[in-house]
Amino acid sequence: MALWQPDPSFYPSPRMAAKAAKETLAYVASFDPDRKKPDAIAVVDVDPKSPSYSRIVGQVDMPNAGDELHHFGWNACSSCLCPNAPHPHMERRYLVVPGLRSSRLHIIDTKPDPKNPKIVRVIEPEEIAEKAGYSRLHTTHCGPEGIYVNALGNAEGKAPGGIFLLDPVSFDVLGQWEMDRGPQKLAYDFWWHLGHDTMVTSEWGTPDTFENGLVPEILLGSKYGRRLHFWDLHKRKHLQEIDFGEEHQLVFELRPAHDPTKAYGFVGCVISLKDLSASIWTWYREGDKWAVKKVIEIPAEPADPDLLPPVLKGFKAVAPLVTDIDLSMDDRFLYVSCWGTGDMIQYDVSDPFSPKETGRVRIGGIVSRATHAKATNGALNGGPQMVEISRDGKRVYFTNSLYGPIDPQFYPEGIDGWMVKLHVGENGGITFDENFFVDWPKGHRPHQVRLEGGDCSSDSYCYP
Amino acid sequence: MNSVSPWLVLAGLGAFHGLNPAMGWLFAVALGLHRKSRKIVLMSLAPIAIGHTVSIAVVAVVVVALGFFVDQRPLEIAAGVLLIGWAIYHMAYGHRHRVRIGMQTGMAGLGVWSFLMASAHGAGLMLVPVLIPLCLSGSPAQELTAAGSLPIALAAVGTHMAAMLAVILAIAISVYEWLGLSFLRRGWINLDLIWTAALVITGLILIM
Numbered sequence: 001m002a003l004w005q006p007d008p009s010f011y012p013s014p015r016m017a018a019k020a021a022k023e024t025l026a027y028v029a030s031f032d033p034d035r036k037k038p039d040a041i042a043v044v045d046v047d048p049k050s051p052s053y054s055r056i057v058g059q060v061d062m063p064n065a066g067d068e069l070h071h072f073g074w075n076a077c078s079s080c081l082c083p084n085a086p087h088p089h090m091e092r093r094y095l096v097v098p099g100l101r102s103s104r105l106h107i108i109d110t111k112p113d114p115k116n117p118k119i120v121r122v123i124e125p126e127e128i129a130e131k132a133g134y135s136r137l138h139t140t141h142c143g144p145e146g147i148y149v150n151a152l153g154n155a156e157g158k159a160p161g162g163i164f165l166l167d168p169v170s171f172d173v174l175g176q177w178e179m180d181r182g183p184q185k186l187a188y189d190f191w192w193h194l195g196h197d198t199m200v201t202s203e204w205g206t207p208d209t210f211e212n213g214l215v216p217e218i219l220l221g222s223k224y225g226r227r228l229h230f231w232d233l234h235k236r237k238h239l240q241e242i243d244f245g246e247e248h249q250l251v252f253e254l255r256p257a258h259d260p261t262k263a264y265g266f267v268g269c270v271i272s273l274k275d276l277s278a279s280i281w282t283w284y285r286e287g288d289k290w291a292v293k294k295v296i297e298i299p300a301e302p303a304d305p306d307l308l309p310p311v312l313k314g315f316k317a318v319a320p321l322v323t324d325i326d327l328s329m330d331d332r333f334l335y336v337s338c339w340g341t342g343d344m345i346q347y348d349v350s351d352p353f354s355p356k357e358t359g360r361v362r363i364g365g366i367v368s369r370a371t372h373a374k375a376t377n378g379a380l381n382g383g384p385q386m387v388e389i390s391r392d393g394k395r396v397y398f399t400n401s402l403y404g405p406i407d408p409q410f411y412p413e414g415i416d417g418w419m420v421k422l423h424v425g426e427n428g429g430i431t432f433d434e435n436f437f438v439d440w441p442k443g444h445r446p447h448q449v450r451l452e453g454g455d456c457s458s459d460s461y462c463y464p
Numbered sequence: 465m466n467s468v469s470p471w472l473v474l475a476g477l478g479a480f481h482g483l484n485p486a487m488g489w490l491f492a493v494a495l496g497l498h499r500k501s502r503k504i505v506l507m508s509l510a511p512i513a514i515g516h517t518v519s520i521a522v523v524a525v526v527v528v529a530l531g532f533f534v535d536q537r538p539l540e541i542a543a544g545v546l547l548i549g550w551a552i553y554h555m556a557y558g559h560r561h562r563v564r565i566g567m568q569t570g571m572a573g574l575g576v577w578s579f580l581m582a583s584a585h586g587a588g589l590m591l592v593p594v595l596i597p598l599c600l601s602g603s604p605a606q607e608l609t610a611a612g613s614l615p616i617a618l619a620a621v622g623t624h625m626a627a628m629l630a631v632i633l634a635i636a637i638s639v640y641e642w643l644g645l646s647f648l649r650r651g652w653i654n655l656d657l658i659w660t661a662a663l664v665i666t667g668l669i670l671i672m
Contacts, residue, residue, distance in 0.1 A: 010649065012646070016645075016649070081648060084491060084565055085563040088648070089654045174560075234566045463494055
């Protein structure tokens with residue numbers, strides 16, 4: 001199990017990671033919204049030289065139906081090289097794959113045949129509830145104390161949601177991460193600044209407020225999450241809460257700068273109750289506290305109510321619904337998925353307080369239904385959602401489904417899954433790879449994408 | 465053991481401990497890179513060496529103290545068993561430690577970190593086969609006394625520290641100034657395996 005030399009996919013710094021070889025495979029969470037047949041991790045060929053390029057070349061089915069596979073991650077990554085807690089001879093080999101609805105955790109071995117991964121361990125929800133006190137597992141990260149998994153609900157499916165630790169070798173559940181959670185109740189995403197000993201967490205809602213779709217009264221009452229929480233990563237103690245205010249709802253994906261000396265990051269806010277706009281905020285260090293500033297606002301687009309789903313008809317506009325963002329390894333480009341309008345926008349965020357739009361493509365969208373050169377159906381539904389960037393920053397992949405119960409609220413006729421790829425210009429600019437379009441097998445929808453060897457949201461680094 | 469000077473062995477083990485990135489030189493380099501300062505690299509080596517030495521000294525003092533109450537042979541066997549047990553523990557649970565000190569640490573935190581790392585790795589225990597004959601060999605003519613043993617024990621610890629400090633200084637500066645960190649990707653061989661083997665071998669030397 002232990003290697004003689006560090007895993008070749010571990011890099012001390014993001015600068016070195018950006019020189020990594022091109023990925024040839026992508027792992028994609030694939031779920032059945034009807035919860036009838038098992039979800040799967042699909043293996044997609046992303047090597048342009050391969051005859052099976054842009055096709056699903058392997059798949060591992062879960063042992064049960066109804067997990068709702070969503071986000072997932074690796075057992076070990078570049079943070080294993082950190083000087084304060086070095087474990088350099090771990091192997092990046094296992095995918096840690098939670099079920100958001102089932103709270104079941106799957107450990108999937110991607111070796112010896114990366115195209116034919118196998119489930120090696122399943123941890124049942126009862127064990128996680130008993131040992132960690134959590135349910136509704138969401139995001140995972142490899143980090144200094146092992147594998148961190150967060151959960152949106154406690155064992156009873158209520159607040160607080162939080163984080164628990166898994167042993168990175170045996171995959172045993174070690175227990176709840178928080179030692180002092182302060183006022184934090186809601187959970188959504190989490191990540192950290194290894195260089196600043198800081199954990200950041202964001203907020204969605206308790207499972208009863210989203211498992212049957214978004215509840216309009218809760219949304220309009222500003223009762224979904226709207227806060228960021230900052231923690232001491234090593235004392236596991238809550239330090240600070242920042243409230244974005246009543247207007248802002250659903251503070252989602254956290255993308256801290258990869259360079260560990262930089263103390264800033266970006267978070268997307270899905271919707272403003274004032275005008276349905278979406279926004280991107282920068283969090284940053286100000287004195288001995290953390291602060292936030294809204295740096296991007298993406299307006300809603302006026303639309304013919306006849307073309308809108310019931311939830312938007314009264315507003316006569318399409319909300320952009322920014323539901324995922326991703327930051328390139330060099331911290332230069334931020335990609336913003338507008339799941340409502342169908343835009344994928346690229347911003348130059350070299351100055352994190354003054355982003356400049358450098359590229360935009362449109363595909364799908366509630367009203368626009370924009371198509372792709374390789375799509376047979378001329379009107380695509382769903383919109384840009386989970387986005388992943390290659391380590392060298394030259395390729396961007398994304399899929400089109402958000403979450404089983406929410407998909408039909410905005411795309412009432414259902415979502416036909418697809419996965420696409422963008423080429424990134426030398427100084428920004430994005431264009432579709434016209435040869436890459438995965439028409440997702442009917443009955444399943446794709447969600448998060450993980451790239452072979454690591455990507456821009458899988459690894460964290462201790463050296464600049 | 466008689467063929468090699470025990471002082472040379474102590475210095476050799478100091479060099480071996482210093483070589484291991486997990487014992488601190490890498491942390492010093494990282495802090496220097498974060499704060500863009502060679503001075504920080506150099507300053508960090510002091511608490512790292514002190515923390516390591518305190519961990520070693522605790523073992524040395526315990527060995528000397530036990531030497532007054534326990535015969536040398538049972539002490540050797542007990543220490544040998546402890547070493548092998550430590551190796552097994554290190555192998556099974558070494559990855560599971562709480563991480564208490566991060567990149568924002570000050571010099572005091574770094575010293576605590578180094579003490580905890582050396583202790584968890586059983587660095588002091590590895591010296592026991594040298595410490596027992598060196599500190600507890602009251603010849604028949606000369607009775608074993610605290611006044612006689614303690615200075616020798618301290619000299620042993622000092623020798624170990626000097627060698628360790630020399631090695632971490634040389635590596636930290638070379639890496640910070642010239643080599644850079646990319647060599648870690650291939651060059652960071654699994655010293656933990658060698659380390660665990662060293663613990664087992666030391667334990668066997670004591671028992672046999």
